[in-house]
Structure formats: C-alpha cells, structure tokens
Amino acid sequence: MIWQALCLNPTVYAGIQSAPGGLGFAVAVVLLAGFSEAVGQSLVLFLNRVRPARFGLALLIATLSHIAGYVIWTLTIWVAAGLLFGVHAPLLAVASAVGLAYAPQIFSFFILTPYFGNAFSVLLSLWSMLAVVMAVRIGVGLQTWQAVLVASLGWLLLQVMQRTIGLPLLHIQRWMAARAAGVTLDLRPRDVLRLRRHRARTWYTQLESWHRRRGFIGLPPEQTPVGGQTHVHRTP
C-alpha cells in the first residue's frame, strides 16, 4: 500500500478510507515518517551536544510532535474544504487519506545525505505536496484544482495558527524537546559556521598574527581579513 501511495495511485487513497484499520495504517505511516524526519533533522541535537542516552528520547518526542502536526494539518484541510467549497467529508476518512500522503516523508532521513541532502529535501517537498493534493482530491472528493486550493488554504491556515494561537503549543513542543534532549537546543544549523569546539586565541592576538602574516606574504594592505573573527566558544 505504501508503494502505491508513493506512486500516487488514486485507488489506494480511496481504498484506505473504507478499509478496516485504514486510519491505524495511516497513523503508522505518519509515525514512520515522523521518526524518519526526526532522524533527518537530528543535526540540531548533535550541534547542541545531546548525550547518547537522551538522543532516543529526543527522537521519540519529535516523532510524537509529528502526530500533533498531522492532526492539525488534517483539521485545517477539513476546515478549508468546508469554507471554500462547502464540502464536509467524514473527518476520519480525510484523516486516513492525509495520513497516507505522509508516505514520501518516510524517506526524510535521506536529507542527511552529504552534499545531496538539500536536493532530497526539495524532491521530498514536491513529492509530499503532490501526495497531499492527491489525498485531498480523493479523501474530500474534489477536483484537482479544488484540491490544490484547499491544500494551499490549509497550509496558510497552519502558518497563521503557528504564529498566533498555536504559539503556546509550539513553546510546549520546544520545551518538551529540550527537556527530552537534556540540553537547551539554542544552536541551529545556521549557526554552524560560527561554532568552535575549542577556545581560539583572543581576538587581538589573532589580529596581530593576521597582520604579521599579511606582511609576510606581501598582500595589499587594503585587503580585509576573512572569516574566523566571530566565535561561539564551546568548551568540551
């Protein structure tokens, strides 16, 4: 079924709504995708020097957070379909189809692939978007253009909620993630260039050293030093 979902087969998205245990299967797909994504995003945990014993717990919390995201995502799609086209499909049926649309994200850990990770990320985003459109089209019973609109509005609603009434939830989620990790998760991947594992020289020593080197190799005096001047000191 997962293979068919990955192939965006409309039959399987329709079938899961009526299949016995369909919702359970969809939730299992979401859990699997959530765990995969948690592993794929685990760089943040490592950057913040999480301990091995806490690593699994942090992954578990991230996976469960994914379930919360799934529930909200399903609700926003259901609400958007009602608002835009007055369609009120059974919520559980929509939830089953939307859950199956998480199938491409099972490959989220491929984001870790060195150098090609970003390409995987883009590919998975596009793939997931197509799967969601398929899920909405079949799950809610809409035409393709309507499904695109509903999915877009659902996404917009989700963004608005995350920045307004969802903020407390987001804070709770972050708090739980930090508690599980046992460290404050304040370092993000964008900080990685500034990170230093050991204390460097003091800035004036570096400056003096830089000037001496610059004179040594005879570079023009107007040339400015590059890099290595801002540090986030992390003592192991």
Next chain:
Amino acid sequence: MFTGPLDILIIPLALVLAFFLWASLAPFETMGWWAGWFGDKIYHDNVPSDGIVRAVRGHPACYVLFLSGIGRVSGHTLSFREQEFLRQLALRAPTAVVLDDIFPYSVNNLALTGQPIFAWLWRWALDRKRNGPPLAGYLINIRNLFQVAIAIDHRYAPLYNQAMAEVVLDSLLRYQYDPESPTPIFVIGYSGAAQMAIGAVTYLREWVKGPVYAVSLGGIFSSDPGLLAADHVYHLWGTRDSAQVWRWLFPGRWRICASSEWNRACRHKRVTVVPMPGMGHTGHGGYLDVKSRAAGQPPHVCLTAQTVADLIRHAVAGQPVLTPLWTAPISVIPHSTSQIALLDDCPTIHYSEVEHN
C-alpha cells in the same frame, strides 16, 4: 518472477536506496564526534620513519603534511607511488619535515581497520583490494568519498574541518612543531583529500602563528572558505587530468558565481594554478607515476615533487609564489641545470608493488 516494468526496477532501486542509506548514515561519525560521543582522543598509527619522511632533520624550516587520496584505510600509505613522492619531496626539501601519517577520512584519525565494530569489514575490503577481486575494495573508496562529501556539505563541513584541523595540529605537535613560531605549514591534499586540506586550513590558521599554505595535487574541491583563509592556495592541475571535470559539480567553482569563495580567492590572487603538462590524475601517466613517459624525461613523480619543493623553497625564503591563475610552472619556477640533474637522480623503483589508489 517479474510481473511489470516497475518490478524489474526493484533490484536496482534497492541498490540505489542502500547506497543512499549508507550515505545518509555517514555523517553520524562527524556529528557524534562533535557531540562528544567518541571523546577527544586522537588516534595514532605510529608509522615508523624511513629516515627522511616522518623525521625531524635539524632545525625545521617548514612542515609539510600530505593527505592521501580516497584509497587509504589508515595513516599508513600502501601506495608505492605516494611513498616515492614523499621520499622525492623530502630529498628535494631537506629542511622540511614531511609527514603523511594522517588518515584524513576520519574525525579522530582512527584507521578503518581499527574501528570497534566494522574493522573486520574494512580488513576484508582491504584484503580484496590488495589481492583481488578488487571490486569489494572499492567499498573503501566509496566510504572515503562520503567523508569528502561531508567536508563539502555546508551543514557538516565546519564540524568535520575542525576535526581535521585538530588531527593535523596534533600531528604537527608530535613532530616538535611550535604553534607560536612563524614556521610555515604546507598541507598537501591529493585528489579528494584536497578538500580536506583546504577545509582544515580554515581552522588551523586560527591556532598557529605561521603562514599556512594549501597545496592541491590534482585536487577535487569545492568553493570552501578555506580558500580565503589559507595564506595561499596552489592547485597543481595535470593537463590530462580528466578527474578535474568533477569540479563542475560544485556551483561555487563556476565563473558565474562571482561571489563564491573560489572566485573571490582567484580575484584576490590567493590561488595559483600550476599546470602539470601531460599529467593525468592517477596511475600510469598520473602526477605520481614513477616510470618515465619518454626517454630522457624524468618520471612525473620527480617533476611533481620538484614543483612542490620549489613552491616550498620560495615560501621558506619569504617570497612565496603568488602568480595568478594559469601560470605555467616552467615559467614560475625555472628548473636550473642542477635541478634537472637532481631530477635525473631518481632511484630505481620496484614496479612489482601494487598500487592502491
């Protein structure tokens, strides 16, 4: 057995998935090191000196570190071409301390054959590589290639390059290097190891007072901040080195990416490309080929060693070569009659040895 066109694709698809699964697991070594999961220990292979390589001879005028290509499994090179290159280099740069006992594809210099869990696998792969069939031996190359990709990836590169800089500094310190002294350091990276060399320089130059030069020996490297951090970068480029085509894989190496580190370094005259006439990437006709290509011509390994030695000599004399892109080595560093005589002095090589690059 197969019922449809997609079913036929299942086996190749499974292989591709397995490949990318392996690739996506590769960064855990680097990330785990950063998080402190493996401690701070830096491992040493304790490779003995042969008298001129890995030896401090008198008062060192400079330090030269050679980072090997992706075929290596430990700090001990098994390539007779690399051994000969290092020997020739040490002969031509007698005041330099020439070191090569670094395994640049490990965050803590731990040999693949010394790993706690998978040592048996790498020993088996190495055995296949040496005694054949060699296909399994390419597992080593693939594994090391993943490490090169990690050193390129902007998410992991700052972590990996710091680890590599620590390994390099540790190696230097073991050979009486004084970080407070103005002694120059040359980090030579062969093939994929050029990325490791350039990446490590970014951090190495924050810890030492002397100038740090990166030398790419037919290197495959991305547009790395190390290109701007190094005091100068020398890129030895064989005119028959077809592997250089891989540079197009890195958008920062394209001319249209004007603000990339590579293009900025070129504009600031921080890079010297040294064409190596007639040299290929590896093996016969490669930079380190020990056989003469034509009668009366010195082997490539001697020419390469002499070129690097000349670059070192100029830097040690306080006049490093700073000529820009595409300058022929023959005009940058003219070979005097005495130097040619030295080139002719190449020793006999035992060709029966097996090359492992």
